Amino acid sequence: MYGMIHRGIRQMMIDELGEDAWREVQHAAGTGPAELISAEVYPDATTLALVASAAQRLGLDTASFLRAFGRYWVRFAERGSFGAIMAFVGSDLPGFITNLDRMHRSVRVAMPEAILPAFELLEHDATGLRLAYRSRRDGLEPFVIGLLEGLVARFGQAGQVALEGHDGGAALFRITLEPQPA
Amino acid sequence: MTMISFAAQHLARLFPAHLVVGEDLAIISCGPALAGRVAVGTRLADLAGGEEPVSASRLAALAHGGAELDLILGEPVLHLCGGVVPLGAGYLLALHIVPNGGGVHPAGCTVSDFAPGDPVVQAMMLGGIQRAMLEESRETALELAQERQRTIELLGRVSRAAGHMAHEFNNLISIIGLNCDRLLRDLADRPEVQRPAALIRDTAARGSVITQSLMTLAGQQDDTSETFALDEAIEFHRAFFALILGHETELACSTGAPGARVRVSHSGLANCVANLLVNLRDAGQGRTIALATRVIAEDERDMAEIALLMHGRTLPANALRGGIEALFAGAGAHLLFTGSSVERFVRDAGGRISVETGSAESGTEGALRLRLQFPLAGAAGTFAGPSAPAQGGLVDGGGPRLLVVDDEPYALEALSDLLCDLGYAVTACDGGEQALAALRHERFDLLLTDVIMPGLSGTELAEQASRAHPDLRVVLMSGYLPEHDPHRGQHRDEWQFMRKPLDIARLEAVLRETCA
Numbered sequence: 001m002y003g004m005i006h007r008g009i010r011q012m013m014i015d016e017l018g019e020d021a022w023r024e025v026q027h028a029a030g031t032g033p034a035e036l037i038s039a040e041v042y043p044d045a046t047t048l049a050l051v052a053s054a055a056q057r058l059g060l061d062t063a064s065f066l067r068a069f070g071r072y073w074v075r076f077a078e079r080g081s082f083g084a085i086m087a088f089v090g091s092d093l094p095g096f097i098t099n100l101d102r103m104h105r106s107v108r109v110a111m112p113e114a115i116l117p118a119f120e121l122l123e124h125d126a127t128g129l130r131l132a133y134r135s136r137r138d139g140l141e142p143f144v145i146g147l148l149e150g151l152v153a154r155f156g157q158a159g160q161v162a163l164e165g166h167d168g169g170a171a172l173f174r175i176t177l178e179p180q181p182a
Numbered sequence: 183m184t185m186i187s188f189a190a191q192h193l194a195r196l197f198p199a200h201l202v203v204g205e206d207l208a209i210i211s212c213g214p215a216l217a218g219r220v221a222v223g224t225r226l227a228d229l230a231g232g233e234e235p236v237s238a239s240r241l242a243a244l245a246h247g248g249a250e251l252d253l254i255l256g257e258p259v260l261h262l263c264g265g266v267v268p269l270g271a272g273y274l275l276a277l278h279i280v281p282n283g284g285g286v287h288p289a290g291c292t293v294s295d296f297a298p299g300d301p302v303v304q305a306m307m308l309g310g311i312q313r314a315m316l317e318e319s320r321e322t323a324l325e326l327a328q329e330r331q332r333t334i335e336l337l338g339r340v341s342r343a344a345g346h347m348a349h350e351f352n353n354l355i356s357i358i359g360l361n362c363d364r365l366l367r368d369l370a371d372r373p374e375v376q377r378p379a380a381l382i383r384d385t386a387a388r389g390s391v392i393t394q395s396l397m398t399l400a401g402q403q404d405d406t407s408e409t410f411a412l413d414e415a416i417e418f419h420r421a422f423f424a425l426i427l428g429h430e431t432e433l434a435c436s437t438g439a440p441g442a443r444v445r446v447s448h449s450g451l452a453n454c455v456a457n458l459l460v461n462l463r464d465a466g467q468g469r470t471i472a473l474a475t476r477v478i479a480e481d482e483r484d485m486a487e488i489a490l491l492m493h494g495r496t497l498p499a500n501a502l503r504g505g506i507e508a509l510f511a512g513a514g515a516h517l518l519f520t521g522s523s524v525e526r527f528v529r530d531a532g533g534r535i536s537v538e539t540g541s542a543e544s545g546t547e548g549a550l551r552l553r554l555q556f557p558l559a560g561a562a563g564t565f566a567g568p569s570a571p572a573q574g575g576l577v578d579g580g581g582p583r584l585l586v587v588d589d590e591p592y593a594l595e596a597l598s599d600l601l602c603d604l605g606y607a608v609t610a611c612d613g614g615e616q617a618l619a620a621l622r623h624e625r626f627d628l629l630l631t632d633v634i635m636p637g638l639s640g641t642e643l644a645e646q647a648s649r650a651h652p653d654l655r656v657v658l659m660s661g662y663l664p665e666h667d668p669h670r671g672q673h674r675d676e677w678q679f680m681r682k683p684l685d686i687a688r689l690e691a692v693l694r695e696t697c698a
Contacts, residue, residue: 033326038318039311081314085307091292099293106307 001047002107002114004038006031008076009050012069013057021057029053041113044137063142070146074154093155093175094124097131117144120170128159128177132170141171148175197276198295199262201226204272207238215279215295219255229255241266241273251275258290281306324426324460331453338526345400345662349634352393352661353590356683358386360596363686367603390683397661409445409559412486413437413475419452423473426456431463432470439475442486445559446531454524455488458552462492477558485533485555492550524554532557582697583607583624587617587631587643588659600686601630606693614638621647626654627697633660644677655696659684 013022026032029049035042055065078086089103090096097119104116117135124130133144141163148161152175159177166172190211193200198215207226212219220229227236236253244251244266253262253275264277279291281302296303362383369375416437424433444451455473462471472491477484528535533556540549584606588594591612598610609624611617614637617629629647633640644656657678678692 033322033329036322039315081317082310085310085314088291088306088310089293091290091294095292095294102293102298102303103307106304107311109304110308110311 001042001044002038002111003036003040003042004077004082005047005073006036006042006050007038008073009054009069010036011076012072013054015072016058025050025053025057028056039111041111066140066142067146067149070143070148071150071153073143073147074150078154093151093157094121094129096151096155097121097129122172126177126180129175130164131173131175132167133173134170144171144173148173152177193274196297197264197278198297199277199279200264201275201277202269202272203241203275205238207236207241210272213277215291216255219260242268245273251277253277260291278302320425320428323422324456327426327453327456330449331457334450334453341400343400345397348393348396348400349661352390352397352682353593355386355390355393356661357590357592357596359383359390359683360593360600360686362386364596364599367600386683394661394681408448409443410448412439412442412444412488412556415448415451416455416473416475416488419455422452423456423459427459427463427471430469433459434470434472436472436474439477439486442475442477443559444486444531444556446527446556450527454527454554455490457524458490458554462490462550462552478555480534480555484558486558487556488554490552528554528556581605581607582627582693583609584693585609585611585617585620585624585626585629585631587611587614587629587635587640589613589632589635593632597630597684601693604690604693614640614643617643618646621651621654626651628655628657628693630657630659630693633658633662641673645674648674657692657696 010022010026013025029046029052031046031050035046035050051062051065051069054069055062058065058068060068077083085103089099098121100119104118108114108116115136117133117137117140120132120134122130122132133141145161145163152159152161157177157180159175161173161175164172164174188196194213198213200213201216201220202210202212203226204210209220209222209224209226209229211222236251241251245268248265250263251266254260255262259282261280261282262275262277263280264275267274267276278297278300279295279302293303362379365375365379366383369379416435420433420435423435427433459471459473470492472489474489474491476487476489478487479485525535533554535555536553538551538553540551584601586594586598586601586608587610588597589612594610594612598608601608609620609626611620614631614635617631618638620626629644631640631643635643638646640658640660644658647654648656655678656674656676657680658673659680659682661682678696680689680692
């Protein structure tokens with residue numbers, strides 16, 4: 001995965017437990033400053049080692065960590081140097097999800113080796129959204145749930161995210177939004 | 183001519199920023215990118231400006247000629263550009279949003295405001311990624327410099343701790359050695375004592391080799407000191423300094439110390455300057471930081487100075503005390519560094535550091551100046567070996583009078599005893615203050631003092647004694663090498679130095695030579 005993910009994990013550990021905790025995670029995963037270059041694409045094993053180490057340090061199982069990291073990822077991306085890009089992708093939840101693939105296409109031009117997922121908005125109305133997620137990687141559904149939860153919060157809404165199932169290689173998610181106050 | 187018709191939704195998808203105007207140039211409909219910015223019925227001329235006024239004749243000309251229409255919508259400014267297509271009654275303005283030179287999203291636009299295949303989207307995304315990467319590079323350079331500094335500090339702390347422990351052990355070994363020498367002299371007729379005493383002394387000497395190796399190793403930092411031209415070093419790191427300041431703060435660098443050489447860690451100096459530049463930038467609102475070097479005379483010593491000056495408006499002095507990284511403590515108009523890594527680095531090099539804030543009276547209110555001063559390499563204070571003894575020689579005849587100072591009582595006793603046996607008149611003091619008091623009441627030919635002592639150090643004692651008694655010879659003793667003395671900046675060329683544990687024969691030779 002690309003190094004920005006590693007930087008996100010790092011910042012999450014620093015925010016939660018401090019710099020020393022991050023150094024322990026880094027040491028346990030066998031990584032160093034060289035694995036923190038955003039535009040660099042690293043082997044998945046490196047990322048998984050960091051995820052496992054960070055989860056253990058936080059006292060979470062991997063799935064719970066991935067979900068928490070997914071939520072954190074939205075806040076991390078929007079406050080960092082990529083915040084302007086986040087704002088450009090969309091000003092509301094349906095628009096953002098619809099435009100994610102266009103953003104990923106641009107990322108792929110800058111980082112040709114990156115393996116990026118695809119999102120397709122299937123239906124949406126005031127009560128929620130339904131979308132399909134496709135990825136060459138397995139097991140990242142908890143991260144996607146957290147990501148969608150983070151996006152719901154980013155656009156000032158409240159709701160629940162659930163994995164409905166799988167269909168034709170795609171994972172189907174439903175976001176149920178709580179009614180907005182009048 | 184082939185006619186192609188679009189449903190409204192397809193038109194909206196292909197040209198999200200389109201406008202449909204009637205023959206009177208009133209807006210009939212618009213694309214989703216302009217919804218909320220334009221109102222149906224508004225006249226185009228009232229809505230938009232551009233290089234040329236919008237008129238029916240101009241639209242007709244553009245539709246016929248194929249040139250593009252430029253429109254500027256105001257508040258917030260949005261630049262639109264595109265073709266004009268004549269309709270049965272009116273025109274289709276097939277416009278697209280033109281990005282400004284600034285941020286990724288002009289006037290709050292998003293990806294949805296651009297057609298699916300519009301290459302502008304990718305260009306803006308890549309521009310944004312590039313800006314983010316540059317920002318990250320700057321942050322990473324700073325993080326690496328800070329990490330390096332942390333590592334150096336950690337190594338320094340470990341080294342100091344190891345060095346202190348080794349120093350204490352070395353002192354104990356010195357005591358053992360001195361007392362063995364006493365036994366060997368006092369009981370020269372007792373062979374049954376001679377052999378064990380000699381064995382103990384030799385074993386202690388071997389132990390001393392180990393502790394001295396550890397002290398030497400502990401005295402070494404991650405970066406060793408070297409002598410180099412200050413201006414060359416500043417020029418060498420200039421690009422790095424500018425990079426870490428970022429594009430919003432300019433570095434105005436001027437080197438005015440040609441030929442001035444200093445003896446410090448090369449990378450340590452760069453890290454210090456980088457550290458201070460970042461703190462200055464973050465403390466103030468100025469757009470320029472000036473870095474200048476020069477040679478100055480300070481307290482009768484020539485020093486090489488690096489001055490950092492923040493132009494422009496900075497925080498008030500009392501806010502600076504709290505605002506700058508918590509390494510500084512305020513003291514009136516001058517801010518003093520306390521306990522900072524920068525301060526430690528400068529002081530260990532025999533230099534000094536100061537901070538000055540501007541004042542309204544001088545018209546420099548808000549300015550902030552940091553000065554780092556280092557002794558010139560080769561100036562007074564480096565050990566150059568034995569030199570000719572001071573004029574005047576001995577007074578009163580008889581054995582030379584020695585003032586021996588050491589805070590370790592067993593070492594003081596053994597050394598004093600040995601020196602008496604060698605024919606010297608010895609006054610023993612267990613600290614610097616006691617020694618100064620003795621100097622006020624008696625005249626001595628030579629001061630033999632330990633360096634590392636609580637309170638007044640041996641070096642400080644020697645400096646004060648030398649000023650009060652210019653004829654006084656000085657021999658310093660320490661387990662440390664001279665360059666590791668925190669006060670080595672005060673060393674004088676004519677002083678001698680003996681490494682502990684003392685070799686009595688060598689000490690004898692030095693004393694004889696010095697008192698000759």
